[in-house]
Structures are given as structure tokens and as C-alpha cells.
Amino acid sequence: RAGAGACPVSAQAQAFDPFSAEYLANPAEALKWSRDQEPVFYNPELGYWVVSRYEDVKAVFRDNVTFSPSIALERVVPPSEEAMETLKRYKYQLNRTLVNEDEPAHMERRRVLMEHFLPGNLAAKEEMIRELTREKVDAFVDSGRVDLVEAMFWEIPLTVALHFLGVPKEDMGALKEFSVAHTVNTWGKPSPEQQVKVADAVGRFWQYAGQVLDKMRKQPDGTGWMHHAIRMNAEMPDVVTGSYLHSMMMAIIVAGHETTTLASTNALKLLLSNRVVWERICKDPELIPNAVEECLRLEGSVVAWRRRATCDTEIAGVAIPAEAKLLIVSASANHDYRHFENGDLLDIYRDNAAEHLTFGYGSHQCMGKNFARLEMRIFIEELSRRLPHMRLAEDQDFTYLPNLAFRGPEKLIVEWDPADNPERADP
Ligand code: HEM
Numbered sequence: 390r391a392g393a394g395a396c397p398v399s400a401q402a403q404a405f406d407p408f409s410a411e412y413l414a415n416p417a418e419a420l421k422w423s424r425d426q427e428p429v430f431y432n433p434e435l436g437y438w439v440v441s442r443y444e445d446v447k448a449v450f451r452d453n454v455t456f457s458p459s460i461a462l463e464r465v466v467p468p469s470e471e472a473m474e475t476l477k478r479y480k481y482q483l484n485r486t487l488v489n490e491d492e493p494a495h496m497e498r499r500r501v502l503m504e505h506f507l508p509g510n511l512a513a514k515e516e517m518i519r520e521l522t523r524e525k526v527d528a529f530v531d532s533g534r535v536d537l538v539e540a541m542f543w544e545i546p547l548t549v550a551l552h553f554l555g556v557p558k559e560d561m562g563a564l565k566e567f568s569v570a571h572t573v574n575t576w577g578k579p580s581p582e583q584q585v586k587v588a589d590a591v592g593r594f595w596q597y598a599g600q601v602l603d604k605m606r607k608q609p610d611g612t613g614w615m616h617h618a619i620r621m622n623a624e625m626p627d628v629v630t631g632s633y634l635h636s637m638m639m640a641i642i643v644a645g646h647e648t649t650t651l652a653s654t655n656a657l658k659l660l661l662s663n664r665v666v667w668e669r670i671c672k673d674p675e676l677i678p679n680a681v682e683e684c685l686r687l688e689g690s691v692v693a694w695r696r697r698a699t700c701d702t703e704i705a706g707v708a709i710p711a712e713a714k715l716l717i718v719s720a721s722a723n724h725d726y727r728h729f730e731n732g733d734l735l736d737i738y739r740d741n742a743a744e745h746l747t748f749g750y751g752s753h754q755c756m757g758k759n760f761a762r763l764e765m766r767i768f769i770e771e772l773s774r775r776l777p778h779m780r781l782a783e784d785q786d787f788t789y790l791p792n793l794a795f796r797g798p799e800k801l802i803v804e805w806d807p808a809d810n811p812e813r814a815d816p
Pocket residue numbers: 450458487488489499550553644645646648649652689690691694747748749750751752753754755756757758760761
């Protein structure tokens with residue numbers, strides 16, 4: 390720690406760069422020094438206080454009054470003038486949804502929109518997810534090599550999300566482009582040239598969300614979560630506001646699938662890199678639910694989230710001024726040995742694996758967490774049953790979209806010898 394009058398920012402805090410290749414490759418490892426020496430620090434370049442230990446990250450998530458979620462969807466890098474002009478042309482105005490709404494509005498809204506996430510509705514989706522997964526696996530099981538992201542991990546979560554929302558399954562390719570643009574626009578650090586391109590895609594996404602909403606408004610009996618939200622808007626316009634509907638339509642299309650795509654990719658990569666664990670799972674599928682939790686803990690698809698201090702406060706004895714912006718790094722918290730014994734180790738028998746913070750914590754905790762868990766479980770069940778002999782291809786580099794929140798390889802190529810497929814021996 391610096392002495393009185395000296396610069397209060399340590400050299401390591403100053404050097405912290407969440408867009409560096411080292412951090413993107415392994416955020417938990419890149420923040421090990423912080424967990425051990427300076428668990429709450431300020432980085433002037435980013436303008437954020439970074440929180441890295443389990444107990445502190447959880448405490449910030451838990452107190453959504455002192456630590457408001459209002460900046461959760463704010464752009465990390467302010468847009469250039471040209472990008473702003475582009476967004477204005479599309480009348481882009483992303484506002485409060487659920488994830489960035491303060492109390493008491495948040496809880497009132499969450500309560501009236503909760504029903505569709507309850508276990509009964511989830512069970513009804515299981516068959517559909519299983520069917521979609523089987524179809525996709527059928528298409529490549531005899532090929533011997535496939536990119537799992539392209540072949541199933543992006544399309545199934547997107548299909549399931551659109552079905553859940555009641556949004557027509559059209560323009561899937563455009564939605565993929567829009568989701569990447571939304572991620573880069575919100576959590577990335579686009580170059581000045583990229584900014585305009587990204588802003589244009591985000592603007593088109595905003596327009597698309599508005600058009601879909603207009604179409605859905607014309608079907609008063611439509612099924613799905615967004616139809617429910619539209620009806621709630623008519624019944625309780627102060628709770629489920631009109632502005633909410635448009636913003637949520639855009640945010641949920643991304644939140645409802647991209648996170649699950651990346652989590653599934655991370656999980657398969659992790660399991661196939663630990664052959665003994667993979668083989669155990671192939672022999673005993675009952676291990677899969679806890680393996681899913683352990684994958685979400687060790688390699689979650691959301692690595693950090695944001696909060697804003699609403700008053701002068703402190704975290705772990707460090708004074709935090711009002712209006713401070715916080716980057717709470719759940720990926721680091723999830724590796725913290727103070728909470729998870731041998732935190733860097735994959736242990737599918739771990740009894741507290743589900744205590745990870747990948748879905749956040751407290752009153753904003755992810756409403757779709759059980760959907761994501763269900764999809765991941767089914768993917769692993771089907772792949773481990775039909776392709777237990779698959780391996781990660783050696784001739785691949787794993788690339789990650791540079792951004793502060795979402796993490797997962799853009800491709801995951803696996804290989805196997807189709808002659809050894811179990812279903813050939815036992816058709
Ligand atoms: C909120 C992660 C999948 C819907 C959140 C938050 C995180 C998160 C970190 C913020 C939590 C907080 O502030 O405490 C994830 C991850 C997923 C996933 C890692 C997949 C592995 C989904 C899916 C859906 C969904 C599939 C919808 C079908 C939501 C909603 C919220 C939310 C509606 C806002 C809740 C609120 O603020 O009250 N999610 N999510 N998520 N998520 Fe997810």
C-alpha cells in the first residue's frame with residue numbers, strides 16, 4: 390500500500406487490463422494477485438473499482454440498494470460521435486429492463502414476469518430441447534469432425550429462447566450478428582472504425598426488436614414470455630412499462646441464448662480437456678448435473694458484472710465513494726480458495742459447486758438459470774452417450790470475443806472415428 394500523499398493506485402492495479410490477451414484467456418488466473426494482495430482496487434484507465442474475492446463479490450450482488458445495477462448495460466467505452474449519430478438515426482434508446490432496474494420497480498416487475506420461469510414450464514421444454522439436440526447430433530454423428538458451436542451450440546439455445554419468448558423463428562443469421570454487435574457495443578472496446586459498424590448493427594437490432602414487438606401486439610392470445618409481458622403492459626402499464634418492452638425484447642434475445650451457447654462451449658472444452666472426468670461422465674450420466682455446476686463455476690460464460698455505488702460505502706475495508714463504478718469479477722470469485730477448496734481444480738464431486746456466482750446472486754439472480762442448466766445437461770447427456778470417444782481437435786486455436794462480460798471460445802472443433810461410434814456396434 391502506498392504511504393500518505395503517494396499515488397494510492399498500486400502498480401498492478403494500474404496495469405490491470407481486462408481487454409489484454411492474458412486476461413481474456415484466463416480472467417481468474419490474471420486476477421490471482423488481486424485475490425491474494427489487493428482484493429478491491431481502482432483502475433484509472435477503465436474508471437472502475439475491481440472486486441475479486443468470493444465473499445466481496447457476493448456481498449455486492451446481495452446489496453442492490455447500496456450497489457445499484459443501473460450500469461449493468463451501460464457501454465464500457467463511450468461511443469464516438471459518428472457512432473452516436475448512427476444510433477440516433479435508428480432512434481436507439483435502450484433503457485431499463487430487469488437486470489439494470491432499481492428497487493422498488495425491479496421487484497414489482499420481476500414478480501409479475503416470474504411465472505414462465507417456474508419448474509412446470511421448464512419441464513415442458515425438456516422434450517423439445519432433447520429433440521432438437523438429437524436432430525443436430527444425427528446430422529454430424531457420422532462425419533468424424535465438427536465445430537460444436539456452429540453445429541449445435543448457438544442454434545439450439547437461440548431456438549429455445551425464441552420459443553420461450555414467443556418470438557417468431559426468423560432471421561436466425563441476423564440475430565447472431567446482432568447479438569455479437571450488442572455484446573461488443575455494451576461490453577467491448579471497439580476501435581473507432583469498428584464503432585460505426587457495430588452501431589449500425591445495434592441500430593438494426595433495435596429496429597428489429599420494435600418490429601417484432603409490433604407484430605406480437607397484434608396477436609393478443611400469443612403464447613410465450615414476451616406475449617405475457619405485452620399483456621402485463623396493458624394491465625399494469627406502470628409496472629411493465631412500454632419502454633421496458635422494447636428494451637427487454639432486445640436484451641433478452643441476447644441474454645436468453647448467447648450466455649448458454651458460451652457456457653455449453655466452455656463446458657465441453659473443459660470436460661474434453663480432462664479425459665478422466667469425461668470418461669467417468671460417459672460411464673455414469675448421473676454425474677452430469679453436478680458436472681454442469683462445476684463447469685459453470687470453473688469456466689462460466691459470464692465472467693464479470695457491474696454495479697454503481699449509490700452512497701459512500703466500503704468493501705472489505707476499502708473506502709468506495711458514491712457514484713463509483715464497480716466491476717465485480719465472478720470468474721475470479723469462483724476460483725477463490727477461501728470459498729472453494731482447491732478452487733482452480735475441476736472436481737465434479739464438489740459439494741458446493743452450485744454456490745458459484747456465474748448467475749449473479751440475490752434479487753437480480755438470473756431468472757433463466759434453470760433453462761441454461763437444463764440445456765447444458767441435455768447437450769452433455771446426448772454427446773457423452775453418442776460420442777464418448779470424441780476429442781478436441783489439436784489443430785485449433787481458441788479465440789474469444791474481446792469484452793468484459795461474456796466469455797467462451799468462438800469455435801470448438803472435435804474429432805472422432807465414426808467406425809467406433811457406439812451406435813454402430815449396438816444399432
Ligand atoms: C440476469 C447470467 C441464461 C434471463 C442474469 C445475470 C447474470 C446472468 C450474471 C445478472 C444477475 C445479477 O445481477 O445478480 C446468465 C448465464 C446464463 C444465463 C451465465 C447461461 C449460462 C439466461 C437465460 C435466460 C436468462 C437462458 C432466459 C431465458 C435472465 C433475466 C435476468 C438475468 C431475465 C434478469 C433478472 C433480474 O434482474 O431480476 N443472467 N444467464 N438468462 N438473466 Fe441470465
